[in-house]
Amino acid sequence: AKASGQGNVVEFDRTMDIEAQALMQMERDLRAAIDNDQIHLLYQPLIDIDRNRTTGCEALLRWSHPEHGNVPPDRFIDLAERSGLIVPMGEWVIRSVVEAAAQIDPGICIAINVSPVQLRNPDLPGVFVEALTRHGVDPGRIEVEITESVLLADTDANLSILRKLRDIGLKISLDDFGTGYSSFSYLRKFAFDKLKIDRSFVEPLDREPQSISIVGSINALARALQMTTVAEGVETERQFEAVRIIGCDQAQGYLFARPLTLDALVAHVETERRE
Ligand code: C2E
Numbered sequence: 001a002k003a004s005g006q007g008n009v010v011e012f013d014r015t016m017d018i019e020a021q022a023l024m025q026m027e028r029d030l031r032a033a034i035d036n037d038q039i040h041l042l043y044q045p046l047i048d049i050d051r052n053r054t055t056g057c058e059a060l061l062r063w064s065h066p067e068h069g070n071v072p073p074d075r076f077i078d079l080a081e082r083s084g085l086i087v088p089m090g091e092w093v094i095r096s097v098v099e100a101a102a103q104i105d106p107g108i109c110i111a112i113n114v115s116p117v118q119l120r121n122p123d124l125p126g127v128f129v130e131a132l133t134r135h136g137v138d139p140g141r142i143e144v145e146i147t148e149s150v151l152l153a154d155t156d157a158n159l160s161i162l163r164k165l166r167d168i169g170l171k172i173s174l175d176d177f178g179t180g181y182s183s184f185s186y187l188r189k190f191a192f193d194k195l196k197i198d199r200s201f202v203e204p205l206d207r208e209p210q211s212i213s214i215v216g217s218i219n220a221l222a223r224a225l226q227m228t229t230v231a232e233g234v235e236t237e238r239q240f241e242a243v244r245i246i247g248c249d250q251a252q253g254y255l256f257a258r259p260l261t262l263d264a265l266v267a268h269v270e271t272e273r274r275e
Pocket residue numbers: 044059060061072073074077093113114115175176232233234235252253254255259
């Protein structure tokens with residue numbers, strides 16, 4: 001019994017080793033990925049509902065791993081956050097997005113996802129200023145998307161960096177609204193420019209009448225607080241019709257476009273302008 005007990009312990013340690021090693025390997029791969037051009041950004045259009053045309057987009061990270069293929073961001077962002085790699089990777093995202101903004105129609109804004117870990121880094125505002133100055137981009141065209149989890153921990157430090165970002169002239173959006181708990185309390189802590197209504201509220205608009213009241217109430221709340229609104233994950237004409245009637249400002253989702261390469265985004269916008 002004793003021997004098998006010890007065996008279990010050894011086996012457990014080995015399993016831990018293998019997991020830890022796999023994680024460390026992944027971390028090394030991720031570190032190299034930026035230098036080896038395995039990381040790139042796609043841009044998903046945001047549609048102005050009244051004008052029925054693209055007025056913005058959201059930059060979304062993609063990692064094409066040489067062995068594991070396309071690793072979805074939900075899988076590697078977490079690793080990047082835990083290892084601290086999110087900081088250099090996030091800086092690469094910021095520089096790439098600002099450079100892209102300089103290349104596209106100045107009527108198009110670009111949103112960047114910023115992790116809570118990045119928001120604890122006092123160098124963050126400087127990274128934006130440097131990129132904006134270098135490429136001569138109007139800061140009002142860049143939106144910083146944060147999730148509620150940002151405001152869960154280290155609130156004061158995070159809030160002061162968030163305020164600095166807004167002082168630069170960047171727009172600040174609250175992402176995935178409604179998915180965290182006590183969402184409403186965050187609205188008191190910071191005056192966000194934009195509120196993104198999570199896909200989980202938009203999805204049932206097709207079939208559940210009460211979800212119209214929920215999205216309608218969120219939209220009215222945002223309005224009362226002078227925020228613009230985005231309905232996330234619009235996939236059907238019926239959902240689009242519902243968010244249009246409710247009065248959301250923008251919509252994003254597969255109904256309009258999937259995340260696109262920068263070239264495809266430019267082509268998409270040009271086609272729209274010609275219509
Ligand atoms: P998110 O910020 O909520 O981004 C929207 C996600 O919804 C994207 O997934 C997008 O492809 C997906 N989506 C858009 N329209 C639809 C739709 O109509 N239906 C459905 N089912 N999905 C839709 P993606 O690209 O896999 O990104 C997942 C998450 O990874 C993002 O969620 C964001 O939290 C994170 N992420 C992506 N890029 C970055 C980045 O550069 N930095 C950080 N920190 N996080 C990122």
